Amino acid sequence: MSTAGQQKGADGGILFPDSPGEQKLYDTSILDTESAWGTHNAHDPGIIKTPGGYYIFSTDVRVGGAPVPGVMVRKSADLIRWEWVHYALPGIPQIAEEWARATNLWAPDVVRHNEKYRMYYSASSFGSRQSLIGLQTADSIEGPWTDEGAVIKTRDEDPLNAIDANVVCDAEGRMWMVYGSFFGGIHIVELDKESGKPLKEGFGQLLAVRDKTTEDGAVEGPYIVYNEQFRKYYLFVSYDSLFEDYNVRVARADSITGPYTDVHGRDMKDSTYMPQHETGVKILGGYRFGKDAGWIAPGHNSVLNDNGTYYMVHHARGGENKHWPYLHIRRILWTEEGWPVVSPERYAGEVEQDIPAGLIPGQWERLVHDPSAHGQVSPQLLKLQESGEMMGEHGIGVWSFDGRQTMTLSWNDPAEGKGQVEKVQLLPAWDWEEDRQVLVFTGLDDNGIAVWGKKTPEA
Structure with missing residues (x-):
């Protein structure tokens, strides 16, 4: 296993990866400099x-x-x-x-x-x-x-x-x-x-x-x-x-x-x-x-x-x-x-660890890798409340946590007569898009479709 730097997050005591440094994309100055x-x-x-x-x-x-x-x-x-x-x-x-x-x-x-x-x-x-x-x-x-x-x-x-x-x-x-x-x-x-x-x-x-x-x-x-x-x-x-x-x-x-x-x-x-x-x-x-x-x-x-x-x-x-x-x-x-x-994020040194439950509630971006989707998929907003309720563009439901790394999202689906369940794992990661520490999740729903999540700062 690689040994990358780690630092404790300011709001939870878990270990987040250090900044991997800037990655400059689309840099025409290096086209001929291997x-x-x-x-x-x-x-x-x-x-x-x-x-x-x-x-x-x-x-x-x-x-x-x-x-x-x-x-x-x-x-x-x-x-x-x-x-x-x-x-x-x-x-x-x-x-x-x-x-x-x-x-x-x-x-x-x-x-x-x-x-x-x-x-x-x-x-x-x-x-x-x-x-x-x-x-x-x-x-x-x-x-x-x-x-x-x-x-x-x-x-x-x-x-x-x-x-x-x-x-x-x-x-x-x-x-x-x-x-x-x-x-x-x-x-x-x-x-x-x-x-x-x-x-x-x-x-x-x-x-x-x-x-x-x-x-x-x-x-x-x-x-x-x-x-x-x-x-x-x-x-x-x-x-x-x-x-x-x-x-x-x-x-x-x-x-x-x-x-x-x-x-x-x-x-x-x-x-x-x-x-x-x-x-x-x-x-x-x-x-x-x-x-x-x-x-x-x-x-x-x-x-x-x-x-x-x-x-x-x-x-x-x-x-x-x-x-x-x-x-x-x-x-x-x-x-x-x-x-x-x-993981929804590229590797920066993150390790699996138990997640404090208090870090989970808040605003998230949730992304579904629908096998019928072509090209890019965009995220949906998701709000996880401390009460265990959740709401978002996908609907409403409840979430639960096993006290370690696994979270279960249970969506209400009255039209189908049953709910959709997503079982995901939490991981402290580095947000390459926003250059910050971030909590993410990844997993599958009960139909075998991959689901990602990334916590966002409160508005």
Whole structure:
């Protein structure tokens, strides 16, 4: 777990994170200065923890110019402040250039095995099935890297494409690679641990697919995590349009090869269920709080399990200009039922802790990640009264608190003859929009829809 600064809040005695410092967005003065990029120009980030700190490898992108091919590398000591390292490779490997005609490299994933680092990268051109997942190895996380050739290649006439690799070991120690996109869906193949390449020929087993073959019907960026507490495998994927309504979905399984199902038991590889936007638990989409421009199309995440503390690592596009991608890291919390939910705020060093009940009443912004919503969602006002009553744009109801971290919001819904219940967890965080300490909540309602909240200053 990272060790960031903490300070006690003035009004409750709990530990809030220190200010992470100013993050200047849309800074045209650094367009050609890679060493100053920090979290800027990060896309499809894959994270790994090493003895020397945290490293992120990401897709070659560049605002204001053509990208330099070679895989971007950044490092951090605390998961908050990120320093540019270099490009991992001197350009596009020959085999990738010849096979995929790629002009940049996509979505790298780095793992460690037998004292060596393995970097799996994707080479393709947008909208093409002629793709390749290649392998590079190194003794050091910062290279130099040695080309080990192709892992999987696909042709234009194949039903899928070979991009977006994530390599993971199951609970028995077997090694697997999950990969794929809206061309044919998400597949998984078992790897030979010694070579890092597939044990058998072929494309493997299907895990998730949608019925459309357009960008708006995308399912891509797969990432699998095993949670020992719940003894489940969790498949994270990104849905929909990369520049408009990208969002992160999750499903889980008892076996790494599936089937992966959501809170309603819907199988992620069943493309016949309609409407398809209801499949998978949507835990992150575009949003805005207050008057801030917010974020558009967050997605293509990796997940860090840092000694039992989980983080989601993803990119998001600025609400003022969607062509500017930034690196985001968020705490993952887990519901009692074993589903991951993410913090409404980017990580600044916050830790889970018991919350004094007196901090909860007041005005809040409540935000719902409706799976049918496209683009950004905006918050609704919510008033939590000391009496336990609540009222807001969503309606009226009551709230309760377990005395530790979990709050239950019970909404009245006379039209339906029953109430809607949201069970959420409280977390002291840093408000990146308002540059202050803030109490937030995150959770799911009883229909499996993600709900966020952020406390606001009294008017």
